Amino acid sequence: MRYGSRRRRRGIRYKRSRLGGPSRVGRGTARVWFRLILILLLIVIPGIAGERFEAGRRIMVYDTKAAALVSMPLELYVERALAAEMPASYHLEALKAQAVAARTRAIAGHCSRYPEANVCTDSGCCQAYLDDAAQRVKWSLSYPLFRAKLERAVVDTAGEIITYNDEPILVLYHAISGGRTEDVELVFSEPLPYLRGVDSPGEEFGSKYKGQLTVSREKFVKLVNDALPDAGLTAESLESQVEILVRSASNRALATRLGGASAEGRKLRSLFGLNSANFTIAYTAKEVIFDTVGYGHGVGMSQVGAEAMARAGANYLAILTHYYTGVQVTDY
Numbered sequence: 001m002r003y004g005s006r007r008r009r010r011g012i013r014y015k016r017s018r019l020g021g022p023s024r025v026g027r028g029t030a031r032v033w034f035r036l037i038l039i040l041l042l043i044v045i046p047g048i049a050g051e052r053f054e055a056g057r058r059i060m061v062y063d064t065k066a067a068a069l070v071s072m073p074l075e076l077y078v079e080r081a082l083a084a085e086m087p088a089s090y091h092l093e094a095l096k097a098q099a100v101a102a103r104t105r106a107i108a109g110h111c112s113r114y115p116e117a118n119v120c121t122d123s124g125c126c127q128a129y130l131d132d133a134a135q136r137v138k139w140s141l142s143y144p145l146f147r148a149k150l151e152r153a154v155v156d157t158a159g160e161i162i163t164y165n166d167e168p169i170l171v172l173y174h175a176i177s178g179g180r181t182e183d184v185e186l187v188f189s190e191p192l193p194y195l196r197g198v199d200s201p202g203e204e205f206g207s208k209y210k211g212q213l214t215v216s217r218e219k220f221v222k223l224v225n226d227a228l229p230d231a232g233l234t235a236e237s238l239e240s241q242v243e244i245l246v247r248s249a250s251n252r253a254l255a256t257r258l259g260g261a262s263a264e265g266r267k268l269r270s271l272f273g274l275n276s277a278n279f280t281i282a283y284t285a286k287e288v289i290f291d292t293v294g295y296g297h298g299v300g301m302s303q304v305g306a307e308a309m310a311r312a313g314a315n316y317l318a319i320l321t322h323y324y325t326g327v328q329v330t331d332y
């Protein structure tokens, strides 16, 4: 029935245009004008946007793509890091939490790879980064909308950082915790009072909340035996040779036995490129199947968890003080 009524409506519109209503040519011209105005907006808005961040503190950023060290307004850097580190479609309060986290990371210390810089633009070292041209490519026609939204997140939190005992914290964050974040010392070396495991409910909507990775028994054996010569795994005996011995409170594998060798769960995670150290292992006649929960190392703020909290009505301060235990949000 619905299909029939759509067909009828289409028929009516067609008749009207033939009787002198808005013609196809007229609609085409309107579309051209609409596109022209959009393109003009795309050209004009970034110019206005860049200027509003010119004032205030500057930092040194090593741009790995351009292989150049550049001095840049802190707030402009924050907007570009925010654009790369969190989907612009997220709730404004989640984006504000991420902006404060990115700003804290930018002024808290120095890049370990390029010590003359406060931060570099390599996500594997410091934080990811999208300059204006890259933002336009990524967001296409949504650029004006997303750009304005991110700028609001930066302006609304301008100058704010996360501190513990009046010192900027070591900011760690990840995509999806899988229900609970991890104590920092179980993933990295040093314990820190503000990076403790906390519950992170409501993350199931995240597209990578659950994952699965399948490898052949032969590939599994080769990768493990190459990395751990004492393992001595054989493809037909994996069920008795591989064991997860200890899990953390967040269900991440901490200690595993791999034949004659032992390894931390995170070692298996990096060896096979697993989404998370929260995994189970199952077998078929020919394959090894990893089922994972969560995405990332699991320490500090969960970005999908932050979005879940924001959707449930939490503001950015509530989000940050939930994921970073005992911290304050202050002006730097």
Ligand SMILES: [Zn+2]
Pocket: 111, 112, 113, 114, 119, 120, 121, 122, 125, 126, 127
């Ligand atoms: Zn770096």
